[in-house]
Amino acid sequence: MGERILVASLPFAGHVGAMAAVSGELVRRGHDVIAYTGAKYRHKFEGAEWLPWNHAPDFDDAELNKTFPAIGDGKGMRANFANVRDVLVGTGTAQAKDVLEAEFDLVVTDHLAFGAAMAAEIRSVPWVTVAVTPLVVSRPLAWVVSRLIVDGMFNRMRAEVGLKPKSGALRRSTRRNSCWHKESGAWRPCDHQNRWSSSDG
Numbered sequence: 001m002g003e004r005i006l007v008a009s010l011p012f013a014g015h016v017g018a019m020a021a022v023s024g025e026l027v028r029r030g031h032d033v034i035a036y037t038g039a040k041y042r043h044k045f046e047g048a049e050w051l052p053w054n055h056a057p058d059f060d061d062a063e064l065n066k067t068f069p070a071i072g073d074g075k076g077m078r079a080n081f082a083n084v085r086d087v088l089v090g091t092g093t094a095q096a097k098d099v100l101e102a103e104f105d106l107v108v109t110d111h112l113a114f115g116a117a118m119a120a121e122i123r124s125v126p127w128v129t130v131a132v133t134p135l136v137v138s139r140p141l142a143w144v145v146s147r148l149i150v151d152g153m154f155n156r157m158r159a160e161v162g163l164k165p166k167s168g169a170l171r172r173s174t175r176r177n178s179c180w181h182k183e184s185g186a187w188r189p190c191d192h193q194n195r196w197s198s199s200d201g
Contacts, residue, residue, distance in 0.1 A: 002031035006102060007048065008095075008109040008116030009132075010087075011038025012061045015110045018132040020044040022108055034102050036095075036116060051102050056094035056115065059087075088112050089153045093160040096122070114154075118161050 005026055009019035016037060026033050027047035035045035038058045042050045052058065059067035064074060068090075070082035095115020099107075100122065107127035109116035120127035155165035 002026075002029065003105045004032040004034070004103060005106045005108060006034045006036060006051070006099060006104040006116065007045070008036040008099065008107065008113040009041070010110050010113050011041050011053070011059060013041075015112070015132045016041040016044050018130060019108075019110050020046075022130060023048050026108070034104060036099055036102075036113075051098065053095070053098060054101075055097040056091045084150065085153060088114065089150075089157050091115065092118065092157040095119075096161045114157065118158065118163060121163055122161060 007019055007023040007026065009015045019037070020035075020041075023033050023035055023045045024047065033045070033048040034051050035042065035048040036051040036053075037045065038053050038060075040058075040060055042052070057067055064083075064087070065071045068082065068086045070086055071079050072082075073079065074083075092114040095113060096118045097115075099116050099119035104123075104125065106125060107116050107120040109120075109127060109129055111129040111131050112133070117127055117129065151165075158165060
């Protein structure tokens with residue numbers, strides 16, 4: 001019998017595509033999968049039990065400003081900051097509350113669905129993140145932005161669910177991707193085109 005695995009994805013099309021593929025493979029391998037995502041994309045997680053966004057405000061990614069007005073037209077630095085503050089970090093505590101209402105042995109989460117990872121920490125169960133967005137932030141810029149802006153928001157979110165602070169939230173998210181290497185059956189570092197890098201052994 002397989003594990004009971006919670007797969008979490010923010011309800012954005014690009015995030016769902018990657019996480020639904022992970023969910024589908026876990027279902028194929030005989031695991032009992034719970035998909036935590038928004039109502040718009042629940043149908044993408046075939047064979048999985050759906051856990052809705054209840055405490056966290058569900059939203060339509062095509063009309064994000066209807067739920068999060070500060071994002072406006074989604075363009076420019078102000079909109080990007082509002083997206084981090086209101087969507088990514090702002091829903092994190094409520095995401096954790098949703099996820100903690102389910103029973104699971106393992107969490108596999110979109111790397112920006114912070115609430116699922118926090119719920120796993122609270123339960124002391126294993127969890128892994130899947131990078132679903134291009135890593136476009138330079139290392140020096142990531143350090144500055146993380147230290148001056150993101151860490152504070154990130155750690156306030158963690159404190160709300162009773163977790164200790166961590167530094168370098170954004171810097172950790174800009175580390176090299178990992179790819180599944182079929183021949184060895186293991187995750188390995190990969191290049192910018194998501195190809196396995198043989199130079200890493």
